[in-house]
Amino acid sequence: MNEQLQPLKKQPRAGKAGRSGTQDDIVYAHIFEAILEQRLAPGTKLSEEALGEIFGVSRTIIRRALSRLAHEGVVLLRPNRGAVVASPSVEEARQVFMARRLVERAITELAVQHATAEQIADLRQMVNDERDSFSRGDRGAGIRLSGEFHLKLAEAAKNAPLISFQRSLVSQTSLIIAQYESGNRSHCSYDEHTQLIDAIEARDATLAVDLMMHHMDHIDSKLNLDEESASDDLHAVFSHLLQTKKPGRPTAKL
Amino acid sequence: MNEQLQPLKKQPRAGKAGRSGTQDDIVYAHIFEAILEQRLAPGTKLSEEALGEIFGVSRTIIRRALSRLAHEGVVLLRPNRGAVVASPSVEEARQVFMARRLVERAITELAVQHATAEQIADLRQMVNDERDSFSRGDRGAGIRLSGEFHLKLAEAAKNAPLISFQRSLVSQTSLIIAQYESGNRSHCSYDEHTQLIDAIEARDATLAVDLMMHHMDHIDSKLNLDEESASDDLHAVFSHLLQTKKPGRPTAKL
DNA sequence: CCACCCGCCATTGTGTACAATCGCGGTGTT
DNA sequence: AACACCGCGATTGTACACAATGGCGGGTGG
Numbered sequence: 001m002n003e004q005l006q007p008l009k010k011q012p013r014a015g016k017a018g019r020s021g022t023q024d025d026i027v028y029a030h031i032f033e034a035i036l037e038q039r040l041a042p043g044t045k046l047s048e049e050a051l052g053e054i055f056g057v058s059r060t061i062i063r064r065a066l067s068r069l070a071h072e073g074v075v076l077l078r079p080n081r082g083a084v085v086a087s088p089s090v091e092e093a094r095q096v097f098m099a100r101r102l103v104e105r106a107i108t109e110l111a112v113q114h115a116t117a118e119q120i121a122d123l124r125q126m127v128n129d130e131r132d133s134f135s136r137g138d139r140g141a142g143i144r145l146s147g148e149f150h151l152k153l154a155e156a157a158k159n160a161p162l163i164s165f166q167r168s169l170v171s172q173t174s175l176i177i178a179q180y181e182s183g184n185r186s187h188c189s190y191d192e193h194t195q196l197i198d199a200i201e202a203r204d205a206t207l208a209v210d211l212m213m214h215h216m217d218h219i220d221s222k223l224n225l226d227e228e229s230a231s232d233d234l235h236a237v238f239s240h241l242l243q244t245k246k247p248g249r250p251t252a253k254l
Numbered sequence: 255m256n257e258q259l260q261p262l263k264k265q266p267r268a269g270k271a272g273r274s275g276t277q278d279d280i281v282y283a284h285i286f287e288a289i290l291e292q293r294l295a296p297g298t299k300l301s302e303e304a305l306g307e308i309f310g311v312s313r314t315i316i317r318r319a320l321s322r323l324a325h326e327g328v329v330l331l332r333p334n335r336g337a338v339v340a341s342p343s344v345e346e347a348r349q350v351f352m353a354r355r356l357v358e359r360a361i362t363e364l365a366v367q368h369a370t371a372e373q374i375a376d377l378r379q380m381v382n383d384e385r386d387s388f389s390r391g392d393r394g395a396g397i398r399l400s401g402e403f404h405l406k407l408a409e410a411a412k413n414a415p416l417i418s419f420q421r422s423l424v425s426q427t428s429l430i431i432a433q434y435e436s437g438n439r440s441h442c443s444y445d446e447h448t449q450l451i452d453a454i455e456a457r458d459a460t461l462a463v464d465l466m467m468h469h470m471d472h473i474d475s476k477l478n479l480d481e482e483s484a485s486d487d488l489h490a491v492f493s494h495l496l497q498t499k500k501p502g503r504p505t506a507k508l
Numbered sequence: 509c510c511a512c513c514c515g516c517c518a519t520t521g522t523g524t525a526c527a528a529t530c531g532c533g534g535t536g537t538t
Numbered sequence: 539a540a541c542a543c544c545g546c547g548a549t550t551g552t553a554c555a556c557a558a559t560g561g562c563g564g565g566t567g568g
Contacts, residue, residue, distance in 0.1 A: 022333075023552090048520070058553045059520090064321075071325060073415070079276075080520060080559055092414065099415040102360050160346065161327070161353040161426070165419045172415070277522090302550070312523045313550090334529055334550060 027065040037140025042087030072171040093176045108212045110157035112205040119156045127193045147174045180223040281319040291394030296341030326425040347430045354423050362466045364411035366459040373410045381447045401428045434477040
């Protein structure tokens with residue numbers, strides 16, 4: 001249980017208060033990234049003390065980060081029993097996807113109305129980054145970036161509550177993808193993202209929404225959400241009950 | 255430093271094992287209620303130490319409660335400068351209402367499909383409570399209960415992310431109503447709620463959604479969201495900037 | 509031999525002390 | 539007289555110490 005996550009020591013105050021500055025955000029971002037990259041498997045226990053030692057901060061900071069992660073649904077906080085990486089059930093995954101369809105449709109319509117040229121340029125840049133990550137074979141970064149694409153799109157919709165909800169949904173989706181994806185394909189195929197941007201730039205709401213809905217279809221058609229997950233995978237089936245024994249072992253390959 | 259917070263007096267410390275849950279929940283609920291009842295005006299500073307003394311708990315607990323309130327959007331947390339009661343701008347209010355239309359439509363459709371007889375009975379009970387509150391003249395409780403009605407409806411939709419989002423939206427809506435309502439009328443007219451329940455019980459999705467959308471229309475038609483808020487009301491206009499000078503003064507009557 | 513009970517240990521929950529930060533008011537200079 | 543700078547007080551941010559809770563294993567009785 002010594003440092004596997006060595007890199008992060010306390011940053012001198014170089015970062016300014018606005019952005020990645022505070023320690024909370026650093027810890028949050030690192031844990032989140034580790035979960036997406038599956039360095040932390042679903043069900044893994046997240047001990048406050050261990051994390052505090054790893055990041056060189058006190059439990060107070062860790063606790064805040066975990067609380068935030070819990071609110072976004074990627075970590076489960078069990079009273080008196082510590083935090084574990086969430087392991088969404090198939091039913092939970094379905095609920096998340098249903099909500100996402102709803103939100104993505106609205107976001108797309110609003111983005112068509114409100115997206116600025118600069119935002120569209122940013123979106124294109126993000127798709128490039130995403131493609132690069134996948135071509136580098138960096139699956140975790142790819143999943144994260146494709147999530148950030150959808151989040152950026154939400155920003156273009158100019159509706160703060162929707163952005164916040166979308167952040168939570170994207171986080172959970174990323175976790176679900178990391179957990180359930182039948183690893184044969186790219187996740188959010190970036191060409192779908194490109195087409196979507198084109199439709200938004202052309203201010204074609206009907207087309208954009210249509211593309212987005214198909215995009216959603218593609219995403220969950222790539223997942224193994226259809227009750228097949230029972231066979232080789234007792235761990236995943238019960239991982240929401242266990243508090244995890246040995247984090248060292250990558251429970252299941254799927 | 256003058257106690258206008260005293261209605262929430264400190265629970266004798268022996269009884270801190272409140273049935274309604276952990277101390278956090280108690281503090282959270284009390285502050286939330288105080289905000290809705292406008293005992294805490296928008297912009298009022300929420301000092302951790304003062305609150306801690308009032309509730310007889312340490313700043314740790316207060317901090318968690320404030321953090322939760324901040325996440326739901328009824329409290330604004332300014333780094334190094336403390337927490338204040340949120341004062342949603344007209345634009346923010348519009349965004350909340352737009353998001354609510356979206357979510358309420360989806361919730362209504364889902365509730366028509368999934369609501370159980372027991373849930374419908376619960377809903378009717380809540381409408382009764384709501385009516386009682388208004389007839390008692392307890393405006394704050396009325397606003398809160400009508401919010402809880404919509405939240406209960408969300409539970410009937412059986413979609414966890416939507417429930418969580420709805421909780422946040424309802425909280426903010428309640429704050430907006432408390433802030434902007436032209437006090438001449440009941441807020442969520444409870445007969446609209448009753449009709450809605452009837453439609454859901456009859457499993458008439460079209461009617462239910464229609465009623466819900468009209469209900470939304472009625473709610474924001476009762477608000478003064480149409481830029482009239484500029485005249486008598488410098489305080490409200492800038493309250494998101496100030497940290498509040500004297501909480502003793504009920505900034506504006508509206 | 510198995511099951512139940514009890515006490516120990518690990519981990520989280522809470523309170524509190526201390527450090528850092530920000531706003532504000534006093535003071536000096538132009 | 540007005541502006542700017544500096545030190546002070548108040549309040550939040552962080553760390554840590556202690557209390558409480560729950561799990562787990564040893565031990566004992568049936």
